[in-house]
Amino acid sequence: MAKASVAVHKLTSCSGCQSVILNMGDNLLKLIELVDIRHFIEAGVNAPDAQVDVAFVEGSISTHEDEERIKRVREQSRFVVAIGACACSGGVQALRNVKDSAHWASAVYADPGYLDSLADSSPVAELIKVDLELWGCPISERQLIAAIRALLHGVAPVLPTEKVCQECKRAGQVCVLVSQASPCMGPVTRAGCGALCPSFGAPCYTCFGPSEQPNCDALGERLVGLGIPAQQVAERFVSISAGAKPFQRAWARWRIPVKELEP
Amino acid sequence: MTDPRNIRLRVPVITRLEGEGALELYCRGNRLERAVLRIFEPPRFFEKFLEGKHYSEQPIIASRICGICPIAYQMTGVRAIEHALGLEPGDWISRMRRMLQCGEWLQSHALHIHFLALPDFLGFTHMMDLAKSHPEAVRRGLRLQALGNDLISLSGARSVHPVGLKVGGFHRAPAPEQVALLQPRLQQAEEDAKALVRWTASLELPESHQAFTSVALHHEPDYAMNEGRVRSDQGLDIAAADYPQHFREHQEPHSTALYSLLNGEPYLVGPLARMNLNFEQLPLKVRELAAECGIRFPSDNIYHSIRARALECYFTILEARRLLTDYQPQPASVPDVPRDGWGAHCTEAPRGLIYHHYRIDDAGFIRSACIIPPTSQNQARIEADLYHGLSHFGLEHSDEELQFFAERLIRNYDPCISCSVHFLDLRVHRS
Structure with missing residues (x-):
């Protein structure tokens, strides 16, 4: 049987949740035996359009480019898993949603047409259907491994919602x-x-x-x-x-x- | 003789970088006109996020600038705020903070060498392939990285966005039992790190010689990490608070990172710059190993950065072991009391010098913040290096070869592109 294929995408974020994956040590070597990593830029695998079974998405949606990318990710992935506070809630950069940030953006860009920035930083689920959310800043390695194992066995992972x-x-x-x-x-x-x-x-x-x-x-x-x-x-x-x-x-x-x- | 060609090579995404960047080369015939490293990491306005927050939130918010070197942003900010409050946390806390920085350097360097840089020099596209042909070397790298992470977790519970540092010290002193567990691992890791240094010394690295200015912290008597004065190999020697008078930043429209210049010129920060300025302060064992392997500093070859990182891995292991010898828990923090003040500080992040300053009001809220990460300081140097390197390499090479050459060159700097933190008040031109 073919190995499940996986992609790791990054939107607006600090790369910390990807770092949790790169920090897994022996578990990372085990992971690459269990799944076929098709796209993970920080690890050197670049195929953003690859069709995959599971796409992990780090980062929030804060630019038009992010919006376009996340729609493509949805189309080419069986399951979309939002990882981390940015993907699940908009992240620390959602401070711009609550603060009076209009002047921040207009002052920082000499050429706003070149680098766009949306007014708000949004969670992934605001634009596309998300199959699973792994919260945390960063995500917990234990929860990530448990989620991957559960998905490989075709069951929904059990995640806490208590306080x-x-x-x-x-x-x-x-x-x-x-x-x-x-x-x-x-x-x-x-x-x-x-x-x-x-x-x-x-x-x-x-x-x-x-x-x-x-x-x-x-x-x-x-x-x-x-x-x-x-x-x-x-x-x-x-x-x-x-x-x-x-x-x-x-x-x-x-x-x-x-x-x-x-x- | 090939026909002259006008090419515009656009590499939309450079892999094995932390964060995302792109590169554009403008050539006319066989002459390179311009090399542009485009950083399109969405700006996240971190300095603005900090405004209005109590200073106790600085380590929480600023660490999110970068998931790879969060401690650099916490440490520099906490020290700057301590200056603003007139706090000096004392020897034990400084010692434990230096230990924490050893952990961050070790994990970041081990990650960079094995995941990001080595595949370039051994002909692989990524670490997963490298792991198949050099399993032992990769396991050794992962062990070093894990040790770095565990040194961080000792005082901060986790290695990405650790929670231990605070203004005044730490939230808690590590338990002696946990320190005792790390000591034998530090001892064993010495062999791993020595093997890593020898391995990087055996790599055939490209020859590239350029005149550039190295800038790093300098501290007597030890190899500078968290404290010291800002020095260059051209005679600069200033306190951190004077940084804004010598270093100026400007914006280029193609990038969200600002360009920083020293007296109008590009300069280098990072492990190679540190070695160039402070090699003689390294412990004897590190210098002896370097000599044995034929590694010499100062060096004007940016490709020697990988050896500088490997030597620093060895250094951090020796240093962490020294700092944890005869460990006794002590009060983890000194009391902090808000007051109106301004403070600045520089530390050495794994990828180079970092500068912060803060104004605090009498109730302890941050009124303004300034954060200058290493990547914006290196950006002008990277572009100058690309221009020089590619011109010498020769544009007659295929686009693919040019791309590989440029990417490998950029990775030497280990740019951490997540750190687009800046906010400048600029005049907005509207038509």
């Missing part, structure tokens, strides 16, 4: 929000990282996107109640997953209009 808090509690860690009054986003962020930041005594910062039913209002009120400045609370919501709607609404609620900040 980081639940992983954190199961790991028996001390809550950084309660014990240090840290602006932890764990209560509204999807699990999957293994509660990495709290395990290092740091507050979660939304890498894995919104959890199921995120109660951003309650979290925002709690953080402001702890004495954290409202502007800082607002900004914590629009970080790595700034494109996520529940986080944008929380930002809009807590932000201080720029005018009031000026001295």
